[in-house]
Amino acid sequence: MSTRDDLTTAMAELLWERGYAATSPREVMARAGVGQGSMYHHFSGKHELAVEALSAVIGEMTGESSLLEGGASPLERMKRYLSVPRAGTLGCRVGRMTQDPQVVVDAELIAIVANAFDTMLGRWEQTIAAAIAAGELPASIVPADLARTLAAVIQGGYVLARAKGEQGPMDAAIRGAVSLLDAAHAAGTDD
Amino acid sequence: MSTRDDLTTAMAELLWERGYAATSPREVMARAGVGQGSMYHHFSGKHELAVEALSAVIGEMTGESSLLEGGASPLERMKRYLSVPRAGTLGCRVGRMTQDPQVVVDAELIAIVANAFDTMLGRWEQTIAAAIAAGELPASIVPADLARTLAAVIQGGYVLARAKGEQGPMDAAIRGAVSLLDAAHAAGTDD
DNA sequence: GTCTATAATCCGATAGAC
DNA sequence: GTCTATCGGATTATAGAC
Numbered sequence: 001m002s003t004r005d006d007l008t009t010a011m012a013e014l015l016w017e018r019g020y021a022a023t024s025p026r027e028v029m030a031r032a033g034v035g036q037g038s039m040y041h042h043f044s045g046k047h048e049l050a051v052e053a054l055s056a057v058i059g060e061m062t063g064e065s066s067l068l069e070g071g072a073s074p075l076e077r078m079k080r081y082l083s084v085p086r087a088g089t090l091g092c093r094v095g096r097m098t099q100d101p102q103v104v105v106d107a108e109l110i111a112i113v114a115n116a117f118d119t120m121l122g123r124w125e126q127t128i129a130a131a132i133a134a135g136e137l138p139a140s141i142v143p144a145d146l147a148r149t150l151a152a153v154i155q156g157g158y159v160l161a162r163a164k165g166e167q168g169p170m171d172a173a174i175r176g177a178v179s180l181l182d183a184a185h186a187a188g189t190d191d
Numbered sequence: 192m193s194t195r196d197d198l199t200t201a202m203a204e205l206l207w208e209r210g211y212a213a214t215s216p217r218e219v220m221a222r223a224g225v226g227q228g229s230m231y232h233h234f235s236g237k238h239e240l241a242v243e244a245l246s247a248v249i250g251e252m253t254g255e256s257s258l259l260e261g262g263a264s265p266l267e268r269m270k271r272y273l274s275v276p277r278a279g280t281l282g283c284r285v286g287r288m289t290q291d292p293q294v295v296v297d298a299e300l301i302a303i304v305a306n307a308f309d310t311m312l313g314r315w316e317q318t319i320a321a322a323i324a325a326g327e328l329p330a331s332i333v334p335a336d337l338a339r340t341l342a343a344v345i346q347g348g349y350v351l352a353r354a355k356g357e358q359g360p361m362d363a364a365i366r367g368a369v370s371l372l373d374a375a376h377a378a379g380t381d382d
Numbered sequence: 383g384t385c386t387a388t389a390a391t392c393c394g395a396t397a398g399a400c
Numbered sequence: 401g402t403c404t405a406t407c408g409g410a411t412t413a414t415a416g417a418c
Contacts, residue, residue, distance in 0.1 A: 003383080018292045021213050024411060035385045040413070042383090091290060098353040099282060099290035101209045110356070117354045138374045142367065148351055148360050149367030155350040156343025162289040163308045165301070169339050176333065176340030183329045183375035194401080216394060226403045228396090233401090237394065 004042045006032040011053035016093045020050055020109065021102040051108055057093050058116045065120040074131035075185060078124075079178050082150065088161025088170030095155045121147045138187055153177045195233045197223040202244035207284045211241055211300065212293040242299055248284050249307045256311040265322035266376060269315075270369050273341065279352025279361030286346045312338045329378055344368045 001009075010031035014023040025046050029039050043049040067081045086092075097103045097113045104110055124147035131137045137146075153173055160169035192200075201222035205214040216237050220230050234240040258272045277283075288294045288304045295301055315338035322328045328337075344364055351360035 019212075019290070021210075022292055025413080026411075037386080037414090037416095038384055046412070095347075095350045095354075096290050098350050099210070099287050101213055104353060104356075110354070114354050114356075117351060138377070140374060141370055145363045145367035145370065147367070148348070148364040149344055149371065152344045152347025152351055152360075152364040153340055154343075154347065156286075156345065156347030157339070159286045159289050159346040159350075160308060160339055160343055162295060163286075163301070163305050165295070165305075169343075172336045173339040173343040176336035176338070179332055179336065180340065180371050180375055183331060183378045184371055185378075186329070187374045187376075187378035215392080217392080228398095228404075229402055231395070 003032070003034055003038055006034060007039055007042060007049060008053045008056055011049050012057050012093075015050065015053060015057070016090070016096070019096060019100045019103075020106075021100050025049075047106065047108070051112065054097070054109065054112050058112060061094060062116060062119055065123050068123040068127045073136065074127050074134055075136040075181065077127055078131065078150070079181065082154070082174050082177060086154065086157070086170060088158055088167050089165055091162055092155060092158045095158060117151070121151060124150060136185055137181070138184060141184070150177060194223070194225055194229055197225065198230055198233060198240060199244045199247055202240050203248050203284075206241065206244060206248070207281070207287070210287060210291045210294075211297075212291050216240075238297065238299070242303065245288070245300065245303050249303060252285060253307060253310055256314050259314040259318045264327065265318050265325055266327040266372065268318055269322065269341070270372065273345070273365050273369060277345065277348070277361060279349055279358050280356055282353055283346060283349045286349060308342070312342060315341060327376055328372070329375060332375070341368060 007028060010028045011023070014028060014031065023046075025039055026036075028046075028049065029036060039049065043052070064084065065081065067084065068077050070077060070080075072080065094113055094116050097109065103113070121144075125143045128137065128141065128143040128146050132139055132141055132143065153176075157170035157173040160173060161167060163169070198219060201219045202214070205219060205222065214237075216230055217227075219237075219240065220227060230240065234243070255275065256272065258275065259268050261268060261271075263271065285304055285307050288300065294304070312335075316334045319328065319332065319334040319337050323330055323332055323334065344367075348361035348364040351364060352358060354360070
């Protein structure tokens with residue numbers, strides 16, 4: 001692994017653990033095991049290093065929401081993606097960025113985050129529309145709205161889990177969403 | 192307004208705008224319009240000032256979730272509280288704290304946040320249980336689970352709104368949750 | 383390409399005059 | 401009770417030897 005990769009890996013870890021504002025170049029270099037000057041050889045500074053690290057993280061994670069696209073019925077795919085194990089107390093590596101004041105102000109960083117959410121929400125919308133078309137959810141549901149509701153359940157689950165320092169609230173939030181989807185399914189649908 | 196109140200007010204504002212870790216005593220004093228030493232006369236340091244400011248904020252906000260307890264039917268109360276106007280791009284003054292690494296590590300601060308969520312979740316649970324008892328929601332719903340789901344929709348709505356820098360995702364997430372509750376209501380319930 | 387040394391600034395906190 | 405001055409250490413970044 002190159003020195004450059006060591007630096008992006010260390011930055012990605014620290015972005016998750018501490019966020020952007022609270023992570024210093026010094027810490028990144030210490031974790032990567034390189035000297036002070038190396039980072040400024042490969043990157044123009046903290047900002048550019050974070051852009052590259054965050055892009056790499058999102059590249060990995062975007063693959064996960066493709067679980068919404070696999071073989072089962074649309075509603076089954078929705079429940080399958082909701083139920084992916086998520087370590088609530090660690091927080092979401094992408095969603096956490098939105099609470100960092102320095103990230104929200106940084107046009108390039110926040111654009112990367114917004115883009116990742118757009119990709120995921122697009123997959124949600126398509127799957128929800130398919131569920132409605134298949135009669136698994138009532139026609140009163142607006143796919144663009146429910147997509148944001150379910151993405152919010154996941155993001156909010158992280159918030160509740162971190163507030164308590166426990167996994168429980170995350171799992172409960174997911175169970176509640178699934179039970180609501182099941183109840184809506186049982187309502188005047190035609191399957 | 193006393194110097195002490197000026198300091199807690201300034202700290203409360205900065206906790207909202209920037210979070211705990213990113214707020215320096217220097218900024219608090221500047222916003223409050225007092226000199227360096229004044230803060231250390233009234234408070235032992237940044238931590239104690241934040242404890243007092245956060246407690247005050249939560250005191251104000253906890254009143255809001257009592258909207259779940261008013262006169263209408265349980266399901267109407269749930270929808271009423273979900274639909275309270277919330278400025279998504281500003282973030283939640285309480286939920287935001289859970290993403291601050293210095294807050295999560297501070298036992299006293301995180302306990303204040305956890306307590307605020309517990310109070311709100313308790314009100315959600317009671318109202319949901321009442322809705323089930325009234326036949327407005329199916330008996331398959333677990334109040335403790337759905338309480339966390341709906342609290343998560345609100346918290347996650349803030350995350351999505353901040354990611355886009357727009358109010359839209361917050362409102363959409365709420366609309367989706369309300370439509371899901373309506374669909375669940377229409378399902379095999381007995382009213 | 384990597385390192386050490388150092389810049390200027392800010393951090394949270396303290397000391398002590400008034 | 402409020403102020404200014406200052407501490408020791410951290411910050412992001414640059415300079416320049418190797």
